Amino acid sequence: MGGQYNNPKKNRSTDDNRSGNLAGEEAPRMLPISDTFRMLRPIQIHLITCAFLTGASAVAGFAPYLAIVEIARALFVAANAAEAASTVWIWVGIGAAGAALRLIMLGLSTHVGHNADAEMLHHLRGQIVKRLGVLPLGWFRAAGSGQVKKAMTDDLEAMHELFAHALGAVVGAAVSLAVGFTYLMLVDWRMALITLAVPVLAAITYKMAMRSLPAHMSRLLTAEGRISSASVEYVDGINVVKTFGGTKGRILARFDEAMNEHTEAYRAWVAGHRNSSAMNRVLGSEMVLLGVVLSAGLAFVSAGWLAVADLLPFLVVGVGLPTAFGPLIHGSQGVRMARMAAGHIGSLLSREPLPEPSEPRQPRDNRIAHEKVSFSYDGLTQVVSEIEAECKPGTVTALVGPSGAGKSTLASLLPRFYDVTGGAIRIGGADVREIGSKTLLSSMSLVFQEVMLLRDTVKENIRIGRPEATDEAIYEAAKAAQIHEVIERLPNGYDTMLESGGGGLSGGERQRLTIARAILSGAGIVVLDEATASLDPDSEAAVQDALAELTAGKTVIVIAHRLHTIKSADQILVLDGGRLAERGKHEELLAEGGLYARMWEAQKRGESA
DSSP: OOSOOOOOOOOHHHHHTOOGGGGTOOOOOOOOHHHHHHHTGGGHHHHHHHHHHHHHHHHHHTHHHHHHHHHHHHHHHOSSHHHHHHHHHHHHHHHHHHHHHHHHHHHHHHHHHHHHHHHHHHHHHHHHHHHHHHSOHHHHHHHHHHHHHIIIIIIHHHHHHIIIIIHHHHHHHHHHHHHHHHHHHHHOHHHHHHHHHHHHHHHHHHHHHHTTHHHHHHHHHHHHHHHHHHHHHHHHTHHHHHHTTSSOSHHHHHHHHHHHHHHHHHHHHHHHHHHHHHHHHHHTOHHHHHHHHHHHHHHHHHTTSSOHHHHHHIIIIITTGGGGHHHHHHHHHHHHHHHHHHHHHHHHHTSOOOOOOSSOOOOSSSOEEEEEEEEESSSSSEEEEEEEEEEOTTOEEEEEOSTTSSHHHHHHHTTTSSOOSEEEEEETTEEGGGSOHHHHHHTEEEEESSOOOOSSBHHHHHHTTOTTOOHHHHHHHHHHTTOHHHHHTSTTGGGOBOOTTOTTOOHHHHHHHHHHHHHHHTOSEEEEESTTTTOOHHHHHHHHHHHHHHHTTSEEEEEOSSGGGGTTOSEEEEEETTEEEEEEOHHHHHHHTSHHHHHHHHHHHHHHO
């Protein structure tokens, strides 16, 4: 079977020659209104109801203003207070009823809006998770967790703002403006137009201030996505970062670059609209509008074009019009941000899933055949080229070669982290692209150096290997992986809750936990990629024993760096520059005196130095 399979940590990005193009990271785009409504189809009835209730509350909210105007009129024209008392009390009742109705309608609108919000966010989260479940696994490696985090948190938060707040604010403000202006037109159309002129000028300056917003917002959101990815990367690698200086290195450099880009994008946006924005604030001030209305109104009264009593609506209702612009502007910004977020979510949901065969085939056995396998991340540079190899059941095949040779890439093509761009990989005579993804992944166990544990119990972390497994089967797998006694010593044994970091387990113990998971699955193919790297000698020995149990009688592919660990492998494939340079057993390759022999001698010199 071939001894040990220990290979130290190497630079994956170098080995794989990955290109950022694979991630398909796109600049955020604002989703067209028609597409936005299409996305919101599950809650359209809720949104229409919410809009209607908000509009009704705005109409009812106009009643107190109208009551103030009419009470003032009644007092102005009456000979004494007693004469106006009955009219005043009628309008007091109307104003109070309108205010109460507004609160009721607004409460109902808020209730419906938040229900729509909960329903739509649940729907979108389900859609995102469902889409993530069918995307090629290689996309996650290339894209990182930043894009997923942005979609699941930042973008959904922006969508929440639309459902719960922005839509109601826009509709309410628009109806308030329409009702108020219509009322003023009925009083005096000339004064109404003069009153409207100031808000219109304010709207024009606002439009000028916001004309470059889409481009700047796209740049800002792109920078935020980079900050998110860099932050996650920084947290994931905090131990390494702090060990090697804390404030230096590529991880923090990427974070600094993302922060600087965000700062520059914000500065460019502010510089482009500060003058028009300042003018907008001046023209949108109630004091400016009061001055205009009062000046024009007194002129109209002096000329005999307007009665003094008819000036009151413009001083009460007209001067209050700008107060509706604030919610309208903020609501519009919320809608715009939600459309940007919807665009990002839409691009994620529209990503091509891993192609599934229409008529899935079943492998005959665990024999693996590489037939002129080629692969390119960007469609230009061949990372793997024309690989021909066969891995027979019950044998160990080792992949070796210098950094950047394509070892990890070749191994990742087997479980379809990526699909080959040339040739084919067959398992039991069936092309892996013709095997259903669930069948394919259940046919193999993947053991990596980077251990991933779920925030769940120890038992459930092992059960992932076979969800229907009994507790007894889990205990047997743990014993085979030499982790049973360690688990028994935990506070709650197999029911101990683990965090993603392992919750008190050492690196070797976490690795043996994943091996127990792989043993439980019973898969006939095992792929080992750096399974014992960075472990201390005692942990390495225990993990090697667990691996021996895991690989017994299986078709094994192991990526190796320290060549003495694969001396007894049945077949060694030596990759160089993405091509198969040599093939054979350890002794045969040493006798050939090629690349493998040179690597062997170099490692021997390094160990003896």
